[in-house]
Amino acid sequence: MTEPIIETANLGRDFVRTEGPLLRRRRRTVSAVQDVGFTVAPGEIVGYLGPNGAGKSTTMKMLTGILAPSRGRVRVCGLEPSRQRTRLAARIGVVFGQRTTLWWDLPLRDSLALTRHLYRVPADLHAARLAELTELLELEPFLTTPVRQLSLGQRMRGDLTAALLHAPELLVLDEPTIGLDVVSKSAIREFLLRLNTERGTTILLTTHDLGDVERLCRRVLVIDHGRTAFDGDLAGLRATAPTPRTLVVDLVQPEAPIVVPGARTVRVEGPRQWLELSTNPAAVVSEVARAHRIADLTLREPDIEEVVARLYRAGREEPTALPRP
Numbered sequence: 001m002t003e004p005i006i007e008t009a010n011l012g013r014d015f016v017r018t019e020g021p022l023l024r025r026r027r028r029t030v031s032a033v034q035d036v037g038f039t040v041a042p043g044e045i046v047g048y049l050g051p052n053g054a055g056k057s058t059t060m061k062m063l064t065g066i067l068a069p070s071r072g073r074v075r076v077c078g079l080e081p082s083r084q085r086t087r088l089a090a091r092i093g094v095v096f097g098q099r100t101t102l103w104w105d106l107p108l109r110d111s112l113a114l115t116r117h118l119y120r121v122p123a124d125l126h127a128a129r130l131a132e133l134t135e136l137l138e139l140e141p142f143l144t145t146p147v148r149q150l151s152l153g154q155r156m157r158g159d160l161t162a163a164l165l166h167a168p169e170l171l172v173l174d175e176p177t178i179g180l181d182v183v184s185k186s187a188i189r190e191f192l193l194r195l196n197t198e199r200g201t202t203i204l205l206t207t208h209d210l211g212d213v214e215r216l217c218r219r220v221l222v223i224d225h226g227r228t229a230f231d232g233d234l235a236g237l238r239a240t241a242p243t244p245r246t247l248v249v250d251l252v253q254p255e256a257p258i259v260v261p262g263a264r265t266v267r268v269e270g271p272r273q274w275l276e277l278s279t280n281p282a283a284v285v286s287e288v289a290r291a292h293r294i295a296d297l298t299l300r301e302p303d304i305e306e307v308v309a310r311l312y313r314a315g316r317e318e319p320t321a322l323p324r325p
C-alpha cells in the first residue's frame, strides 16, 4: 500500500483566550481542534468542510507547520510539519485565498522570480514550469503588472503559480475561489482538476463554495466543533443527511398550491410551484400531470449546502451519533 501523504490521529490544538472586563480578566482554554483523524492518499482531491469556527484553518495551519499541535499525531509527506517546516515547504504548496504571498509592489513576473530563489529552483526548471503555468493559467496578459493592480482572480492565478513553481506533491488551499466571479472560479477549478489528473498533485482544500466541492472533491471530510464528523464521498454525505428532492412544476397558469400525496408544496411563485418530495417522484409526477395543466417539470437534487447544514444540525442534536465511514 502507498504511504499516505497526510496522516493525522487524535489531533488537537488549544488556545488560551483572555476574556471578561478589564479588572476581572480570566484566562480560558478553548479547543479549536479537539479530535481530528484522517489520512489522505497521494493523488486524492479532498474537500475539508465545516461551518465557521469549526477548526478548518487551525487544522490547515497544523498540517503546514505554522502551528504546533497541542496533542495527537500529524505527518505530512512523512514529515512532522512544525518541526520540519523548511523540509516540508519544499514538498508542499500552500495558498490561503484571502492572503497573498506575492510581493505587492513588484510586477507578477518579478514576484515569481523571487519565489524561485526562495525554493532554490534551478533557472531552467523555473523557466519551463513558469512557461507551462503561464499557459495553463493564462498569465501572459498581466505578467508585467504590479501585484497590487491585479484583480482578485488574476492574483489568485499568480498565487497558485507561486505555490506550484517548485512542483509540490501536495497543494493545500484555504478558500481558493473566495470572492471570485463565476468565470474565474470555473477557470481555477478546471486548472486544479488538470493539475491533479495530469501531474498527480494531491489537493486538500477548505471551501464554503459548494460548487468547488461538487466539481472537485471525490471525497469530503466534514469537521464540526473540532471533530471529524464525516469522511466519505458526496453521495455518502447526501445519504447520511437525507434531504428531500424537489419537483419544480411550471403550470400553464397560476393555481392554488398543489395538493398531492407524497409531496408538500413549499413555495408558489406565479405559475411555478416547488414540491418537496417524500416519495418516489414518478408517482407524484403522474398525479400532478393528471390533475393539472403542466408546461414543464424539473426534478432538483438537494443542494449540497443544505445536506451539509443538515449534518451540522444532526451533530448538534446528538453529538455521539455522528456518522463515521
Ligand SMILES: Nc1ncnc2c1ncn2[C@@H]1O[C@H](COP(=O)(O)OP(=O)(O)OP(=O)(O)O)[C@@H](O)[C@H]1O
Pocket: 015, 016, 017, 030, 031, 032, 033, 050, 051, 052, 053, 054, 055, 056, 057, 058, 059
Ligand atoms: N489564535 C487563536 N486564539 C484563540 N482562538 C482561536 C485562534 N485561532 C482560532 N481560534 C478559535 O478556534 C476556533 C476554530 O477556528 P478556525 O479559524 O480554525 O475555524 P474555521 O473552521 O477555519 O472557521 P472559518 O470558516 O470561519 O474560517 C474558533 O472558535 C476560533 O475563534
